[in-house]
Amino acid sequence: MTHEGVREAAFDATFKHEFAKVRGVRMHYVTGGRGPALVLLHGWPQTWYEWRKVMPALARHHTVYALDLPGLGDSKGSPAGFDKKTLARYVHELLRDRIGLDSFDLVAHDLGAGVGAQYVSQFPRRVSSYVHMDYPLPGRNLSAARYRTFSWHLAFNSQRAIPEKLVDDADDMREYLTAFSTQVANGGSAFGGTRTRPPFPEAEIDEYVRTYGRPDQRHAGFELYRSLDEDERDNAAARPADTPTLLLTATGSLAATRPTLAPMLRNVTRAVEIPKAGHWLAEENPDAVAHEILTFTAR
Numbered sequence: 001m002t003h004e005g006v007r008e009a010a011f012d013a014t015f016k017h018e019f020a021k022v023r024g025v026r027m028h029y030v031t032g033g034r035g036p037a038l039v040l041l042h043g044w045p046q047t048w049y050e051w052r053k054v055m056p057a058l059a060r061h062h063t064v065y066a067l068d069l070p071g072l073g074d075s076k077g078s079p080a081g082f083d084k085k086t087l088a089r090y091v092h093e094l095l096r097d098r099i100g101l102d103s104f105d106l107v108a109h110d111l112g113a114g115v116g117a118q119y120v121s122q123f124p125r126r127v128s129s130y131v132h133m134d135y136p137l138p139g140r141n142l143s144a145a146r147y148r149t150f151s152w153h154l155a156f157n158s159q160r161a162i163p164e165k166l167v168d169d170a171d172d173m174r175e176y177l178t179a180f181s182t183q184v185a186n187g188g189s190a191f192g193g194t195r196t197r198p199p200f201p202e203a204e205i206d207e208y209v210r211t212y213g214r215p216d217q218r219h220a221g222f223e224l225y226r227s228l229d230e231d232e233r234d235n236a237a238a239r240p241a242d243t244p245t246l247l248l249t250a251t252g253s254l255a256a257t258r259p260t261l262a263p264m265l266r267n268v269t270r271a272v273e274i275p276k277a278g279h280w281l282a283e284e285n286p287d288a289v290a291h292e293i294l295t296f297t298a299r
Helices: 055-059 084-099 111-122 152-158 162-166 170-183 202-212 215-226 228-237 254-261 286-297
Strands: 015-022 025-033 037-041 063-067 104-109 127-133 245-249 268-273
Touching: 015 084, 025 055, 025 084, 037 084, 037 111, 055 063, 055 286, 063 084, 084 111, 084 228, 104 111, 111 127, 111 228, 127 286, 152 162, 152 215, 162 215, 170 202, 202 215, 245 254, 245 286, 254 268
Parallel strands: 037 063, 037 104, 104 127, 127 245, 245 268
Antiparallel strands: 015 025, 025 063
């Protein structure tokens, strides 16, 4: 099968697009490199493409698998649910049954880190190390209701039907993404700054609008937020994991994030604020992110 998105000769010389069917969902992933397996899970409103700037460096030491989560990006079809426990099981079936991975290092960002934490809890023997990026975990130390007060978009995206009515086509999605990405970038208003330009180049915004301009993908993205109460219950009941964990956050976010991980991820051996980065860590400071990942996975 072909892929519709951005293609560049230098990147495509190392990486290729693949598809595999998991319980009725056609899952898309990008893979390349040599060495121990390293799996990347994206956040919202992003796709595998958020890792593009760090993948070449990672691929010099790992075989990289950058996934589109079920129903998101170029993965097509609706999973049984958008709670992160259910999505982790789809990821597990892709990695174990379709790709054939027995163990790997796992890196996850934003809501993808909600999936990542659930994966580590459910399948700890398969994860050699885990990198959790800029996502406070709803659970014992953070209620979903409290989490939704951290940003207007968390409450807005959780509403039934309203987000789809107000962000109802590709043009609306472009406007939303441009404004929202600027707000939570380094220097944006969410960090007390006055930034007025998005952190993404136009080509990257085009790529995200290409996928989330589609009604089904846009709806799936909002469903990630509507399931936060279920995530809180699942995380509170989850088996605590002792997997070696690296926590990376935006500048200024570490103190608020780390305590939320403690009941579920008991072995946070290193915690770092990425300098000169807001929420979009891998895009705003890819060199620092790649360095931290490679140093941690090489332990």
